[in-house]
Amino acid sequence: MNIVVVNMVIPVGQGLFPTGNDLSSIILNILWVVFFFSMILLFNQRLQIWTYQRNVEKATIKLQMLADKSREEALKSVQKYAQENTDVRSQVTAFLDFFTIEPVDRDPFGVLNRLEHLLDNRRDRFKAFVAQIAPKAGKAEAANTEDILEAAMALNFIFKVVRHYLILGKKTKSLMIFVQLDMQLPLIMKMAEAYFNAQKTFSAGKPIGDGLGPLVASKLMYGLPKRIIAEDIVCSEVDISNRKAYVLKAEGPGGLLGKPGEAVKRLVEEMSGKVARIFMVDASSKLEGENTGEVVEGVGAAIGDPGPEKYKIEEVATKYKIPLDAIVCKMDLEEALTTMKKEIVEASDIIIEKIKKAIVERTKEGDVVIIAGIGNTIGIGQ
Amino acid sequence: MMQRERQPKFAMISILLTLGAFILFVLATIVDPLSNYSNVLMIAGLALLAASWGIYFIGGRSLQRAEISTENVITVIGCRGCDIREERPFSEGDYVFKEVGPCKKCSGISYIRAIYSIPIKKD
Structure with missing residues (x-):
């Protein structure tokens, strides 16, 4: 019986696309046409959604794993400096959802002052939280713990956003949501x-690529001799070819990052603007194809803060007409x-050689320069 | 670091299997002596297609596990008084410009001159 049915549907001896005039050949051809058009017209988008959704689901699972691991790493770091019998887990888990609302910019007047105020609030809350849950930590350990928490928060946020769009895509069955998400996944995963790797580095207290500027200054x-010139910023006077730097x-x-903008502003104001040049050294994101460690020179305030510190430097440099020299070292986000x-x-x-050469070429003996x-x-x- | 891109060799195998399936379907249809075996050819073609899909998806996953890299962190120790240079693995508590006792060569103050990583790729 089965053989008869199979022979009717797929006529043996006539191939998959039979050309005969018998009933079974006609039925098979009709079935092929129906199958072909149903695949093209009805299930095409379903198949695409399924493929993209599968990629996004895999990425979401991996992001969840990274977020969970980073939370555990943060807990481990905090517990080293916590008091016994303190419920660190629930406090840290709750703190990972901490957020900062950006100031309104429809009226841009004074927006950077308001942003700075909010960033100060945020930093104070971080410091207070770390002091509360890790009272045994010294200044350096507390700063590192803040960085560890920042990394865990970033991972937690990335995971939640990707999961949000995955669930939204499933609910709306929208191919566009999945396509956009899937296209961005390589960059999201890289970030x-x-x-995740940064958190491990912070836990061990190793220097990071972004520390290039402080390394040059150090x-x-x-x-x-050193003195504190602004919040978390130290300053030294160095003689370079008879110029005071x-x-x-x-x-x-x-x-720590400190407030270098505030420090530059105070120094310039202390000297009533009698500064020949300001040199700024920072890490800069490289374009694909550029080499890590490539040193490039330019002009402007080389600082990647959200705005307030950069603004202070630009403002004070403009006020006293002080040239701003930028020297950056190329690296990618992970580096x-x-x-x-x-x-x-x-x-x-x-970079040190470039700074010394620039000072000799662009300033006179007895001039004052700032190197940040x-x-x-x-x-x-x- | 993990990548999402699939390895080219898996993509090539997948494409070759799909081509093989296509050729089988065409043979079963247009070559008369083979039309007696159309069922067998169809099943073989579908099996090749299934294998092609499997390799395409599983191949991508195996790469994610393969390219995990680790790093070797080096601490370089120098001296204020002489040009001695020593290297040792990084240990927790090390930081650049930390003073680490007297110099072995000149009894001056030795300090950590640099800390850097050298990536090592694991298979």
């Missing part, structure tokens, strides 16, 4: 992996957030 000021950086070796590579360490010596090493100073003392 998530960068934060090499110039090592062994000289004020070198500043965030106070290490904890993971900026993870352990400093050998190429970047080598670039710091090249911008970046996270984790793992770099002074």
Whole structure:
């Protein structure tokens, strides 16, 4: 019976596309046409959705794994400095959803002052939280713990956003949501992996690629007296070819950024604007194809803050007509957030030579210059 | 670091299997002596297509596991008084410009000159 049915549907001896006039050949041909058009017209988009959805689901599972692992890593780091019998887990888990609302910019007047105020609030809340849950941590350890929590928060946020769009795509059965998400996944995953690896580096207190600016400043000021010039910023006077250079950086070796804009502003105001040049050294994101550790010169305030610190430097430089020189070292996001590579360490010596040469060429003997090493100073003392 | 791109060799095998399935379907249809075996050829073609899909999806996953890299972090120790240079693996608590006791060569102050990573790829 089965053989008869099979022979009717697929006539043996006539191939898959029979040309005979018998009933079974006609039925088979009709079935082929129906199958073909149903695949093209009815199930085509379903198949595409299924393929994209599958990719997004896999990525979401991986992001969840990274977010969970980073939360555990944060807990482990906090527990080292926590009091016994403290419920660290619930406090840290709740803190990972901490958010900051950006100031309204429809009326842009004073928006940077308002942003700075909010960023100060945010930093104070972070410091207070770490002091509360990890009271045994010293200044450097507390700063590193703040960075560890920042990385865990970033991963938690990325995971939640991707999961949101996955669920939204499933609910609406929208191919567009899945396509857009799938296209962006390589960059999203790269970013998530960068934060995940960064957290390990922060836990160990190793210097990161973004610490290039502080490393350059430290090499110039090592062994000289230092003073605190602004929040978490140290400054030294260095003689370079009979010019007085004020070198500043965030106070290490904890993971601090400080307020370099405020420091530059105070220094310039202290000297009533009699500063010949301001040199800024920072890490810069490289374009694909560029080499890590490549040193490039330009003009402007080389600082990647959300705005307030950069604004202060630009404002004070404009007020006193002080030229701003920028020297940057190229690296990608992962290299900026993870352990400093050998190429970047080598670039710091090249930058010092470039600064010394520029000072000799662009200033006169007896002039005053400011050299600001911008970046996270984790793992770099002074 | 993990990548989402599939390895080219898996993509090539997948394409070759799909081509093989296509050729089988065409043979079963247009070559008369083979038309007696159309059922067998159809099943073989479908099996090739299934294998092609399997390789395409599973091949991508195996790459994610393959390209995990780790790093070797080096601490470089120098001296304020002489040009001695020593290297050792990074240990927790190390930071650049940390003073680490007297120099072995000149008894000056030795300090950590640099800390950097050298990537090592694992299979």
